[in-house]
């Protein structure tokens with residue numbers, strides 16, 4: 001997660017980073033000029049236009065990580081106009097450590113990170129798959145990645161040693177050698193970012209999808225209601241930081257296997273906005289540019305529905321929290337991944353339902 005100036009070679013690209021950005025309309029020369037301006041340390045309109053989706057890191061053919069330069073300049077110039085003491089974020093990082101649900105001794109340990117109240121994790125992480133699991137959350141276990149949407153992209157990096165130390169202490173306390181992360185951001189911080197920053201991680205980070213995939217592999221007889229439905233998938237911004245398995249982000253293979261096991265067909269291959277071109281949920285601008293965020297969501301939902309999706313599956317708690325309103329309006333059922341799997345296990349979803357509609361989420 002750092003811009004690599006040596007790799008930003010204008011002779012080897014067509015300004016792909018900003019030409020392909022789905023939220024602005026730049027031609028090749030304008031894109032390159034914008035990047036030159038940012039490299040010189042000057043301000044440029046892209047700093048305000050950018051919705052902090054991280055996609056341009058994927059678009060750059062030379063691996064220069066242009067989003068990391070944009071994020072750096074956004075922080076230096078306060079371009080996003082978000083106050084230094086933006087309340088939601090500082091709340092997440094300062095919230096005390098909490099045991100959201102205590103499981104059985106020796107059971108799995110799940111960290112719901114700092115945004116565990118965005119969706120009701122105690123309910124979403126329930127049922128057979130999680131019956132022995134202890135779920136922890138709060139500031140000490142917050143990776144701080146959300147700060148990238150608030151113009152403070154350096155926070156996950158500066159906070160990283162403490163984040164890992166806090167989790168290592170929790171692993172020791174609960175007697176486990178692996179920690180499952182319910183949010184990609186924490187998983188990617190404990191894997192990709194920790195590797196880049198050469199921080200030793202004394203436990204094995206496990207992605208929620210990997211955990212579910214392994215549980216289903218171990219308990220195939222528990223799948224009593226194959227769902228026979230078609231879904232699209234909302235891959236959030238943080239999923240772009242996942243370690244790669246071959247030419248794909250590793251989580252996409254885990255998800256494909258889960259969907260296949262529970263009898264669900266993905267329509268992603270038929271979509272326009274899929275893979276690298278997937279659209280952001282708009283959470284970075286949801287409060288500051290609400291109409292623009294909703295416009296992006298609606299384009300995304302129409303695209304999924306047009307190719308036959310009956311549901312939109314979410315992996316990220318933040319994505320489902322900000323998109324469920326638009327899904328409801330456009331009649332595409334939003335469903336969090338654990339709730340989808342629980343349906344196939346024949347379990348009740350509880351008052352939170354598929355996406356906590358009408359549920360008093362704090």
Ligand code: SF4
Nearest residue numbers: 008009013017060066
């Ligand atoms: S960041 Fe990548 S795509 Fe953008 S100008 Fe530099 S080399 Fe080209």
Ligand code: SF4
Nearest residue numbers: 021050051053054056
């Ligand atoms: S981070 Fe996303 S919105 Fe910002 S410039 Fe890159 S692709 Fe565009």
